[in-house]
Amino acid sequence: MKGKSYIGFVVREAADKKFVSGLEDLTVDNLPPGDVLVRVHYSSLNYKDMLSASGNRGVTKNYPHTPGIDAAGIVEQCTTADFKPGDEVIVTSYDLGMNTFGGLGEYIRVPASWVVKKPEGLSLRESMIFGTAGFTAALSILRLTDFGLGDNAEVLVTGSTGGVGSIAVSILSHCGYSVSALNGLNDEKEYLKGIGAKEVVEVQDFLDETGRPLLREKWDASVDSLGGNILTSAIRSVRADGAVTCCGNAVSHDISLTVYPFILRGVSLFGIDSQNCPMPRRVRAWNMMSKEWKFPWLETLASEINLNGVADEIARIRTGKNRGRIIVNLQG
Numbered sequence: 543m544k545g546k547s548y549i550g551f552v553v554r555e556a557a558d559k560k561f562v563s564g565l566e567d568l569t570v571d572n573l574p575p576g577d578v579l580v581r582v583h584y585s586s587l588n589y590k591d592m593l594s595a596s597g598n599r600g601v602t603k604n605y606p607h608t609p610g611i612d613a614a615g616i617v618e619q620c621t622t623a624d625f626k627p628g629d630e631v632i633v634t635s636y637d638l639g640m641n642t643f644g645g646l647g648e649y650i651r652v653p654a655s656w657v658v659k660k661p662e663g664l665s666l667r668e669s670m671i672f673g674t675a676g677f678t679a680a681l682s683i684l685r686l687t688d689f690g691l692g693d694n695a696e697v698l699v700t701g702s703t704g705g706v707g708s709i710a711v712s713i714l715s716h717c718g719y720s721v722s723a724l725n726g727l728n729d730e731k732e733y734l735k736g737i738g739a740k741e742v743v744e745v746q747d748f749l750d751e752t753g754r755p756l757l758r759e760k761w762d763a764s765v766d767s768l769g770g771n772i773l774t775s776a777i778r779s780v781r782a783d784g785a786v787t788c789c790g791n792a793v794s795h796d797i798s799l800t801v802y803p804f805i806l807r808g809v810s811l812f813g814i815d816s817q818n819c820p821m822p823r824r825v826r827a828w829n830m831m832s833k834e835w836k837f838p839w840l841e842t843l844a845s846e847i848n849l850n851g852v853a854d855e856i857a858r859i860r861t862g863k864n865r866g867r868i869i870v871n872l873q874g
């Protein structure tokens with residue numbers, strides 16, 4: 543394997559401090575040390591990849607860098623007994639694509655403790671249609687179902703045309719919950735109905751900027767990936783003993799809230815961290831996505847590109863104009 547060359551998407555900081563990107567010839571010798579060398583077949587694009595590709599130092603400290611927090615592929619070498627050449631694996635989270643060269647290159651080398659054996663019920667491609675976005679949606683829904691979400695519960699999903707949101711709408715509706723999808727930046731009512739939303743809620747009818755501590759109770763639970771006043775409106779609109787999951791800050795990382803939803807309605811707020819999720823819960827979520835939560839319209843969420851298309855799609859994510867899941871075929 544020594545000297546093996548491959549193609550990767552590389553982000554560099556130019557002399558004028560701007561960040562530029564393009565495809566480069568790389569070699570596996572420059573990958574970081576690690577137990578498992580994986581030939582990446584599919585990756586996907588997530589919000590965090592846009593941040594990494596844009597020079598966000600909270601995500602990636604050092605450049606040049608290959609982003610890609612998601613990778614699915616085939617093991618070529620493993621120095622531990624955990625995996626053997628030919629195993630199909632999924633690698634997401636931890637430091638992949640942040641400060642460790644990520645899935646937007648044809649090879650990654652990572653610790654064995656980051657690697658999940660691909661469940662039987664998913665192909666490599668399907669695992670990346672879910673990707674980190676789907677994994678995060680699954681963790682959010684696991685929190686809600688473990689909490690005791692009732693069979694006929696009404697659930698609000700925000701950021702619903704995005705990766706986390708689209709998959710949350712899909713899994714919840716596939717499981718029979720009544721899903722309200724917030725129609726945000728993208729006016730995509732038909733799409734949202736097509737992936738199972740029972741109701742599409744207009745953002746202007748939902749957002750409450752009055753500062754009232756409690757709003758009319760409308761939902762039993764909410765899956766939020768936006769933060770800011772969207773999250774606080776959701777928390778204030780959830781019924782007594784309901785729950786809200788919070789995983790993202792696409793709108794804002796600030797929240798301004800009183801304690802009343804918690805002390806007068808008993809609302810619970812669950813934080814979701816996919817990056818450091820413990821392995822047993824990680825495997826449980828992937829198993830759910832490969833079986834009970836594998837909704838029949840999974841393919842319709844995906845647009846496939848190869849490495850040549852990455853820069854354009856990242857620009858779309860930057861403006862919030864992306865829809866569903868972008869998967870990257872590194873062997874096509």
Ligand SMILES: NC(=O)c1ccc[n+]([C@@H]2O[C@H](COP(=O)([O-])OP(=O)(O)OC[C@H]3O[C@@H](n4cnc5c(N)ncnc54)[C@H](OP(=O)(O)O)[C@@H]3O)[C@@H](O)[C@H]2O)c1
Nearest residue numbers: 589678701702703704705706726727728790791792816862
């Ligand atoms: N905690 C974790 O482990 C974890 C894991 C994955 C993602 N996240 C976070 O979750 C959030 C969503 O991630 P994603 O991968 O689903 O992103 P994405 O695919 O880019 O979707 C983001 C969606 O947010 C909505 N949006 C509303 N206002 C926006 C704005 N001002 N800028 C950008 N988007 C806006 C848009 O959908 P609508 O038009 O439908 O509203 C957009 O499609 C991000 O903050 C990400 O960092 C966290």
